[in-house]
Amino acid sequence: MEHILNRYESVSNTEVKTWFKVGQTSDFPENSGACIKYKTKQIAVFNFTRTGKWYASQNLCPHKMEMVLSLGMIGDKEGVPKVACPLHKKNFSLENGSNLAGEDLKIAVYPIKIENENVYIGFED
Ligand code: FES
Secondary structure, three states: OOHHHHOOOOHHHOOOOOOEEEEEEEHHHOOOOEEEEEOOEEEEEEEEEEOOEEEEOOOOEEEOEEEEEEOOOEEEOEEEEEEEEOOOOEEOOOOOOOOOOOOOOOOOEEEEEEOOOEEEEEEEO
């Protein structure tokens, strides 16, 4: 069976083949996360109103393989936007998906763009 983590790999802007519309900006809570589905992936969408930035990552926490990251607290660590897993508080960068404690855990992050109040996430497939 395919390991669920293998479904998730970071996508850079230049790799995007599909900009998938996930809703309108008003559909998403401010300064927290929400979860959307794309094919077999669960994606967490984060709306940072303090900075006006949006981020998207896998919803799966790689620590215990729980679909929970969209429920995590968001904030920043020394200017790096991050999400803290609600279960054991591991912190991940929403810029590159790295674990901010330097642990060997990472999450996939996806490009996100806002056009005419619509929210799009970029995928390779
Ligand atoms: S399941 Fe996310 S930190 Fe443990």
